Each structure stands twice: as C-alpha cells, then as structure tokens.
Amino acid sequence: MSSINRQILLVEKPTGKLLPQNFKLAEGQRPEPKDGEVLVRVLYISLDAANRAWMQGATYRSAIEANTVMAGGAIAEVISSNAPGFSPGDLVFGDTGWQEYAAVRGKALIKVPRVEPLTHLISVYGIAGLTAYFGLLHVGKPKAGETVVVSAAAGSVGTFVGQIAKLKGCRVVGIAGGKEKCNWLTSELGFDAAVDYKSEPVFKALKAAAPNGIDVYFDNVGGDIFEACLPLMNNRGRVACCGAVSAYDGAPPASGPRGVPGLIVVKRLIVQGFIVTDYDGEQRDTAMADLQSWVKEGKLKVPEDVINGLENTPQALIGLLAGENRGKRMVKV
C-alpha cells in the first residue's frame, strides 16, 4: 500500500461557472487514523450536483472552503480502524473527499453491505435511489392514474423518480436537455413522454404532454422550469422540492419564479422541501427492500455512468453540471 495519497484540492471557489482551474491534483501523505477514526481506501466517488451547491455557502452542511480536499461522498473499504464497530475489509459510505485514502470519524461512516455490482451502492442503493424513493413516495405521494412530472429526468435522481412513478401506475413526463436524452427516457426507461427544455418552450410542450394537468411535480431544477410547471398543476397537487440545479453553477438568478405564492394559494398546492437524510431507521429499511426487489425483478433499470481515474473527477463534475451524464455519474478511483 502506497504512503502517497493523491488528492484533488479545491484551490479557488468559482465565482461563475465551475472550471478545471478551480481544482488541483496534489500528493499528500496517507493519513494515520486517530482515536475514533477509521482509515479507508476510496473506491468510487459519487458525483453530485450538490457538490457545486456546497461551494456557494452553507446548506444542510457547512460550505466547502478553498485550499482543502474537495468534499464528496464515496464508497470506501476499511484498511484499519481505531473506532468501534469497523474492521478491515468492511465497506462504508461517507464523506471521504476526493482522494485515495481518508481518515474519517467512525461516527460519520455508514456500513454498507457488499453487493454486486458495488457501483449500485452509489446509485440505486445510495443517495440517488433513496432520494427518488422518499421524495416521490413520501413527499409527492402519487396515486395510480395521476400525472407525475420530473425535471433533470435523465440524471441520477430523475431516472429513478420516473421509473418508480411508472411502477406506481402513474403517467410520467420527464424534462431533460436534448432530443437524444428525451428519446432515451421514453424508449429505454418507459417514460410516457419527455420534454426537451433546450429546444422547445417548456410550458407549451408540457401542456401537450400532460393533457390532464400535473398532480406531482418532482423538482430537481427550480427556476424557469419550476415556473412553467406551476400553472399546469392540478388543484391539491404536490411539489416535491428536491434541489435547484439551475441555480448552482453561476451567479444567482435576478428574480425568482413567478406565480409564487399566488398559484400555490389558488390551487391549494403542497410545496415541500426534503433532504434524503430526513428518513432513516425503518423507513430506510423498507425503501432498501423495495429498491432491491424492483432491481432483482428487472422492474427498475439502473443507469450508471462510471468515469475512470481520480484525476478526471473535476472534469466529471463540470460535465455533469452541463448535462453530459445519463443516470448516476461516479468516478472509479
């Protein structure tokens, strides 16, 4: 085992779009775990739109600071442990940062089972799958026959939202960038329709794709797309606010979506934000069991987009923000 630890540092916080020069590949020393810490070897780093949002300031976690190892969740293998409950060979999920080795507090790690393929621990059995599951079923609460619309539909969360909504007997419309992605959603993932927000006016195209109105809007993007969905919501519809990727990579928008709060009042909408970590214990066990059985039965496809090499992590995140990915993007270290 090498004593060198290759790391990606965030050397400067972006003021506009994220660029390769905001990062630097560096070589540090493999850390020694202190009391209560676990030394892990990072296997797969999860690339998340939220990685960019963390650079803007404190959210549900503290902001990322310049000249530190870039933060990020990963699946890792325990090398040695000074924390109770962890042994060499265990697999864990935690915020290891973008590096080959990390010493992490045992309390901040979650033990995960060794499944095949391991990548599923980052995609369908990781934050992406659980976010889709809880946001759709616990916040959106769709009923069979209702219309569900999801934005960033070809991304890691969106692909699962649409497929789970289909499993529940809903009409599903995805919103994504580009004709090819939209065709992929309908031909490969079973969506009923898809709107290409880059080449057609979203309100008009959605109205045609959702002729009975929208009952559940799973919002991954905020901004103009949120604004286009609001007037099409049915009375007592639900908006599951998952994220706002349209506002992550650049200066904040000058003004917010119109129709807030007027349309929310008139249509008696429930607009609810959530964070995946709100759900644990029995709810998480049930979600995992459902996801596992859907995957096993072939009812839930797991699109994954694996990039090789720690050194490619910055470009992989920049590409994700530009919509390069289909399904869950991750880096094999």
Ligand SMILES: NC(=O)c1ccc[n+]([C@@H]2O[C@H](COP(=O)([O-])OP(=O)(O)OC[C@H]3O[C@@H](n4cnc5c(N)ncnc54)[C@H](OP(=O)(O)O)[C@@H]3O)[C@@H](O)[C@H]2O)c1
């Ligand atoms: N609440 C929670 O607990 C939780 C947990 C995980 C993730 N999230 C949220 O879930 C959302 C999806 O994140 P993810 O990590 O799974 O990423 P992702 O969906 O795999 O990738 C982001 C996608 O966003 C789309 N996009 C980028 N800029 C856009 C814009 N201006 N307007 C519309 N779409 C745009 C791109 O696809 P196109 O080609 O379609 O543009 C891109 O593929 C984010 O908002 C994230 O913050 C929330």
